[in-house]
Amino acid sequence: MRSDRRIRQEVSRITYHVSRNALYGLLITVYGLLLLFTTSSTAAQTQSPSYWQYRAAGRLQHILTADLNGDTFDEFVAVDENGKVDIIDANGVLQNSYVAAAPITAIQTVDTDDLRQSPQEIVLGLPNRIVLLTAGGSELWQTSLTALATPPGLLASSGQEAEAEWQAQYPAIPTAIERFDWDSDGRSEILVLLDTGQLQLLDGNGQLIWRFVRGSNPAITLQPFMSVADFNQDGQAEIALGYFKPSLRFSQLLLIDSNGRLIWEQEQPISGRLTALTAVNLVGQNYIAVGNNLGHLFV
Numbered sequence: 001m002r003s004d005r006r007i008r009q010e011v012s013r014i015t016y017h018v019s020r021n022a023l024y025g026l027l028i029t030v031y032g033l034l035l036l037f038t039t040s041s042t043a044a045q046t047q048s049p050s051y052w053q054y055r056a057a058g059r060l061q062h063i064l065t066a067d068l069n070g071d072t073f074d075e076f077v078a079v080d081e082n083g084k085v086d087i088i089d090a091n092g093v094l095q096n097s098y099v100a101a102a103p104i105t106a107i108q109t110v111d112t113d114d115l116r117q118s119p120q121e122i123v124l125g126l127p128n129r130i131v132l133l134t135a136g137g138s139e140l141w142q143t144s145l146t147a148l149a150t151p152p153g154l155l156a157s158s159g160q161e162a163e164a165e166w167q168a169q170y171p172a173i174p175t176a177i178e179r180f181d182w183d184s185d186g187r188s189e190i191l192v193l194l195d196t197g198q199l200q201l202l203d204g205n206g207q208l209i210w211r212f213v214r215g216s217n218p219a220i221t222l223q224p225f226m227s228v229a230d231f232n233q234d235g236q237a238e239i240a241l242g243y244f245k246p247s248l249r250f251s252q253l254l255l256i257d258s259n260g261r262l263i264w265e266q267e268q269p270i271s272g273r274l275t276a277l278t279a280v281n282l283v284g285q286n287y288i289a290v291g292n293n294l295g296h297l298f299v
């Protein structure tokens, strides 16, 4: 209604000017038509209803879209700041909720097992914990995540309580999760990146396959980034890992093979703080592209 009134006011203003001075009026008409066009298109935008709206219980931290159940329509996975996971269908209808009761720091969809009913599962990364949900939001398993392997002697000599106390000194905070088919059987294993730059590969049941800890101090957070692609064209995916070294004020780039072994390290460190890392395909070959806080892009 308000924009209609504005349009009418514009029209009367234009008419007034046209009657006063033909040339001046013509210019105003062009201006007025532009304004009319803008106001009516704005009105059309505000009047057209959004397809659907969904009201989450808290501030949203992650939103993921994927066809979880294989019906060719994407579902939405919305995670709020309190660790509540809502699975919403393509019509905006809540299908199920899962309450993690802790902040979720990373999320990914994976197909860990083709024998399960749903084509995709949902992996949640939380401090010291990884949870796997079905496409419907039911918990399949959860496993604890540790920043360090417990020293062999500690558990034997001091028991589980001492082990837990020792582990509590070094929280394991996942910052990213990627699908990684380690054994090329078509089912994804779960690659977890911790904020210290450590990588861990878990199988579809949450068992640790390997961890990569080189250059990562369990007490220092690095804001690391990772990207998975076949960088050396041997048919098997590698992991590009990059992180900023606060003590040296430069960023480091590493390439790790599917067994968690270092295969390459960039000799010339990247100046500044790494802010982005991705795989780019140029003429059929994958390269690592990284950006830093100085606004430079390296390939």
Ligand SMILES: [Ca+2]
Residues within 6 Å of the ligand: 066, 067, 068, 069, 070, 071, 072, 073, 074, 075
């Ligand atoms: Ca679907």
Ligand SMILES: [Ca+2]
Residues within 6 Å of the ligand: 180, 181, 182, 183, 184, 185, 186, 187, 188, 189
């Ligand atoms: Ca696999």
Ligand SMILES: [Ca+2]
Residues within 6 Å of the ligand: 229, 230, 231, 232, 233, 234, 235, 236, 237, 238
């Ligand atoms: Ca490869």
